[in-house]
Amino acid sequence: MTAWSERMLIERIREASKGSADGLITSIGDDCCEIFSSGSFLISTDSLIDSIHFNRSFHPPHLLGRKSIAVNLSDIAAMGGRPRFVLLSLSLPENLEWEWIAAWLDGALEILNEYDCMLIGGDTVKSKELGITVTVLGEPVGDSAIYRTGAKDGDTIWVSGPLGSAGAGLALLSCDHLQPVSADKAVFDALLKAHLNPVPKIALGLALARSGHVSSMQDISDGLATDMAHICKASGVLALIHAERLPYLPELQIAADQLEMEIEDLILRAGEDYQLLFTVKKGQETLFRQSLRETEPGIFKIGEISSGNGVFLKKKSKIEEISFQGYEH
Numbered sequence: 001m002t003a004w005s006e007r008m009l010i011e012r013i014r015e016a017s018k019g020s021a022d023g024l025i026t027s028i029g030d031d032c033c034e035i036f037s038s039g040s041f042l043i044s045t046d047s048l049i050d051s052i053h054f055n056r057s058f059h060p061p062h063l064l065g066r067k068s069i070a071v072n073l074s075d076i077a078a079m080g081g082r083p084r085f086v087l088l089s090l091s092l093p094e095n096l097e098w099e100w101i102a103a104w105l106d107g108a109l110e111i112l113n114e115y116d117c118m119l120i121g122g123d124t125v126k127s128k129e130l131g132i133t134v135t136v137l138g139e140p141v142g143d144s145a146i147y148r149t150g151a152k153d154g155d156t157i158w159v160s161g162p163l164g165s166a167g168a169g170l171a172l173l174s175c176d177h178l179q180p181v182s183a184d185k186a187v188f189d190a191l192l193k194a195h196l197n198p199v200p201k202i203a204l205g206l207a208l209a210r211s212g213h214v215s216s217m218q219d220i221s222d223g224l225a226t227d228m229a230h231i232c233k234a235s236g237v238l239a240l241i242h243a244e245r246l247p248y249l250p251e252l253q254i255a256a257d258q259l260e261m262e263i264e265d266l267i268l269r270a271g272e273d274y275q276l277l278f279t280v281k282k283g284q285e286t287l288f289r290q291s292l293r294e295t296e297p298g299i300f301k302i303g304e305i306s307s308g309n310g311v312f313l314k315k316k317s318k319i320e321e322i323s324f325q326g327y328e329h
């Protein structure tokens with residue numbers, strides 16, 4: 001095991017994050033970084049804590065580095081913004097292997113590079129628990145950012161892709177007695193990836209913001225049942241979701257059967273899919289579909305907004321309330 005020090009890690013981060021960016025005046029190396037901007041910034045922060053947000057026994061450090069950044073970029077996507085800068089706070093146990101840290105950092109820097117986002121500062125401390133806190137700064141595009149408060153009576157509800165995959169991936173990886181045999185591993189590859197290496201929907205978020213047809217948006221981190229409820233509460237409206245329209249991968253049913261889990265729990269309640277959940281303004285669906293045709297064919301209309309409160313699921317002729325039934329710590 002290679003010995004490491006905070007200084008050595010910070011030096012490596014500094015070396016890897018050299019470069020210039022529009023508006024960046026001072027980066028890593030001083031007490032603060034300094035940015036100039038003529039417009040507004042979207043700013044969000046998210047922490048990942050060992051054993052609560054990830055399990056090191058099955059999460060490869062390189063993919064965890066990617067995920068630590070991805071879940072933060074997803075919050076910028078959810079406002080229809082472009083990520084620009086990131087601050088990184090690491091709380092690291094003394095006995096953590098340097099090889100693990102280096103692989104984590106490679107993953108984090110790799111995804112930052114893919115989204116043209118720059119690491120401009122942070123903090124490194126020794127700690128009993130491993131904790132990773134990322135702060136991201138992004139810029140809104142289009143006329144304004146997209147908020148949770150804008151859904152109105154008559155709007156339609158959409159999601160950007162299949163749900164339940166990440167929850168099933170986590171359950172498959174967590175389940176000792178069900179270690180997927182090698183043949184199954186390939187079948188479940190997309191589910192495992194959804195948990196280990198989620199993709200922030202930046203391009204779609206930007207396209208949605210630019211379209212001008214989207215009235216509210218958020219990303220799905222705690223599950224549709226809870227994240228839809230956030231929009232409904234913030235906008236003061238009711239959401240009716242049609243169960244038969246909810247998108248999921250075909251292998252989700254196979255995984256749910258093997259795991260003896262309800263597929264509906266995975267789709268509505270497991271979280272971490274990092275799909276975008278958004279509403280399209282009343283009467284603008286055709287224009288909206290035309291504006292998105294080239295960028296994103298794989299989006300799904302799952303319900304409607306009306307006046308009232310809460311989130312309701314319609315299954316055949318039955319309607320049940322599912323508000324805030326998603327993931328709780």
Ligand SMILES: Nc1ncnc2c1ncn2[C@@H]1O[C@H](COP(=O)(O)OP(=O)(O)OP(=O)(O)O)[C@@H](O)[C@H]1O
Nearest residue numbers: 044045046047071072074075218219220221222230
């Ligand atoms: N400790 C805190 N101090 C100040 N504000 C907070 C704190 N924790 C959360 N918030 C704020 O509360 C709001 C909801 O936070 P939350 O972490 O639930 O965000 P989210 O986007 O819904 O979920 P996720 O963290 O999974 O992206 C955000 O505006 C966030 O900035």
Ligand SMILES: Cc1ncc(C[n+]2csc(CCOP(=O)(O)O)c2C)c(N)n1
Nearest residue numbers: 051052053054055221222270271272327
């Ligand atoms: C080891 C382990 N146990 C459970 C989970 C599931 N999980 C943790 S946080 C979260 C929601 C988003 O979190 P937040 O709202 O804090 O951003 C979910 C679904 C996991 N990923 N790893």
Ligand SMILES: [Mg+2]
Nearest residue numbers: 075078219221
């Ligand atoms: Mg969010």
